[in-house]
Amino acid sequence: MSNNLIVRDLYKTMASTKTHLVQSKEIATTCVCPYLFKMNYPFGVVGGERDYLIANTVHDIISLASPTTILDNWQQGKTESDFEQIAKSIDKDSEVIVEKAIGNAKEKARMEGKSPVLETFDYEVQDRFHGLLIGLAKRIMKKYEQPKRAVTEITITNVKEVQEGRIDAIFEFKDGRYGLVDWKTNDITKTPSGSGIDRWQLIANFLLANYRYTGDENNWSTCLFGSVIFYEGAYIPRSPLNEDWIDKVKNDRKFAYEILCGGRPHAQKPAFCPVCDRNGESSFDCRFYREDSKLALQGNLPVDYANIRKLLVKRRYLVLDERAETHKHKFVISSIIDRLGEVDGIRELERTGVIHSGYKVHSINDKSITLVKNYNDNNDDITTLTLLEPRKIVRIIGREEEGGDISIPLLACVNEKGFVKEVDDTKLVIDFDSNTIAQRAKAQLFNLRIIVIPDEINLTLRVLEPMHRFHRLAADIMLPPQFFFGCNQNEPFS
Numbered sequence: 211m212s213n214n215l216i217v218r219d220l221y222k223t224m225a226s227t228k229t230h231l232v233q234s235k236e237i238a239t240t241c242v243c244p245y246l247f248k249m250n251y252p253f254g255v256v257g258g259e260r261d262y263l264i265a266n267t268v269h270d271i272i273s274l275a276s277p278t279t280i281l282d283n284w285q286q287g288k289t290e291s292d293f294e295q296i297a298k299s300i301d302k303d304s305e306v307i308v309e310k311a312i313g314n315a316k317e318k319a320r321m322e323g324k325s326p327v328l329e330t331f332d333y334e335v336q337d338r339f340h341g342l343l344i345g346l347a348k349r350i351m352k353k354y355e356q357p358k359r360a361v362t363e364i365t366i367t368n369v370k371e372v373q374e375g376r377i378d379a380i381f382e383f384k385d386g387r388y389g390l391v392d393w394k395t396n397d398i399t400k401t402p403s404g405s406g407i408d409r410w411q412l413i414a415n416f417l418l419a420n421y422r423y424t425g426d427e428n429n430w431s432t433c434l435f436g437s438v439i440f441y442e443g444a445y446i447p448r449s450p451l452n453e454d455w456i457d458k459v460k461n462d463r464k465f466a467y468e469i470l471c472g473g474r475p476h477a478q479k480p481a482f483c484p485v486c487d488r489n490g491e492s493s494f495d496c497r498f499y500r501e502d503s504k505l506a507l508q509g510n511l512p513v514d515y516a517n518i519r520k521l522l523v524k525r526r527y528l529v530l531d532e533r534a535e536t537h538k539h540k541f542v543i544s545s546i547i548d549r550l551g552e553v554d555g556i557r558e559l560e561r562t563g564v565i566h567s568g569y570k571v572h573s574i575n576d577k578s579i580t581l582v583k584n585y586n587d588n589n590d591d592i593t594t595l596t597l598l599e600p601r602k603i604v605r606i607i608g609r610e611e612e613g614g615d616i617s618i619p620l621l622a623c624v625n626e627k628g629f630v631k632e633v634d635d636t637k638l639v640i641d642f643d644s645n646t647i648a649q650r651a652k653a654q655l656f657n658l659r660i661i662v663i664p665d666e667i668n669l670t671l672r673v674l675e676p677m678h679r680f681h682r683l684a685a686d687i688m689l690p691p692q693f694f695f696g697c698n699q700n701e702p703f704s
Contacts, residue, residue: 301339
């Protein structure tokens with residue numbers, strides 16, 4: 211069978227395969243309580259509307275500052291009296307980054323018709339950035355030497371372990387080891403304790419970082435540290451990590467994957483759930499769906515309501531199948547590379563129009579980046595078949611190579627997601643959501659061989675939420691109140 215047919219046959223095979231990827235944040239949610247994950251998938255319960263403008267702006271700033279002004283001002287072995295001065299030095303050197311990020315955020319808020327930005331917005335952004343720098347200097351810089359490089363906002367996909375996640379920052383050191391950082395920018399009054407979702411997400415991201423640097427999530431040889439950095443402090447788990455924690459993350463990843471695939475794995479409510487046991491925002495919805503599922507399993511629901519419920523559940527899983535479709539290209543790319551090796555695999559994937567290679571970063575203009583085709587590559591026999599057209603969603607990957615040896619898996623290399631704006635035989639123009647992303651793309655992808663793969667936006671929760679609202683409305687109208695009176699919080703889902 212020709213390699214060309216292998217690619218086509220793989221897509222046919224994937225039609226009956228559940229190509230789901232579980233996000234690190236979803237794994238962390240499951241670790242806190244499996245019912246919290248089920249509230250999202252398949253039921254579509256989402257939290258209230260929140261404004262993360264300040265937090266997102268700080269994230270933008272620190273993603274550009276980490277590889278530049280932070281590394282330039284890195285000082286190891288300093289004492290308490292030095293941390294403030296280190297932070298102030300970084301503040302000063304980052305003034306242009308901060309000013310531009312604040313301006314971009316205000317303009318975006320205005321264009322999207324959001325509430326007027328608070329008068330204290332500039333101060334809040336600068337203060338939170340400064341607080342994170344204090345935490346970094348106090349807990350990380352003090353102990354570790356200056357990294358040789360920082361990679362920020364990187365999405366890592368490990369298809370074999372059906373996991374994907376976006377990591378805030380990875381500091382790479384001269385001895386080949388890495389340090390993982392999760393910035394907490396959303397609330398300066400909350401200090402991560404290391405016992406909740408922050409810890410579990412950090413451990414889930416450890417597995418992805420191990421995969422990036424060794425090709426094996428279970429190989430910890432390159433791991434130096436991991437931390438959740440918050441305002442003027444940090445949570446750093448002791449090394450080596452507790453094996454029970456690692457096993458829990460893997461088991462709950464499997465649980466989440468089985469749910470997404472339409473399975474019904476057993477869910478066990480933890481001794482303490484931070485939502486239900488504190489009567490949190492989604493606690494009533496959680497109790498409702500547990501009781502609703504139990505009554506449905508027992509056949510104790512009125513026929514008309516039971517039929518509506520059955521249709522809603524069926525439709526929800528169809529939506530989850532559509533979510534799996536958004537990751538299909540990654541499964542095909544990973545499978546072909548495993549079969550043929552990366553060089554031959556990329557060549558065959560390009561022949562069938564799945565991916566596009568041979569690009570280099572040329573320039574940026576506001577929110578766009580221009581890639582130019584490098585015809586020095588030996589690609590004469592590559593067909594001109596292309597799926598690239600304006601508004602297509604793509605992921606541009608910078609192929610990281612060291613000493614000529616390819617060591618980092620393709621789907622773990624630095625990358626950014628954007629939209630095709632223009633395309634012709636010589637160049638490709640990609641639009642991003644902000645100038646910050648364009649600046650970050652240029653900085654991290656410059657001088658790297660660019661590979662463009664198709665991608666999608668995951669809108670699953672946005673589609674599921676109206677079904678949740680209709681489900682609750684149907685229950686309110688068609689069921690007498692006593693059906694859900696005094697729900698037992700420890701009852702399992704069906």
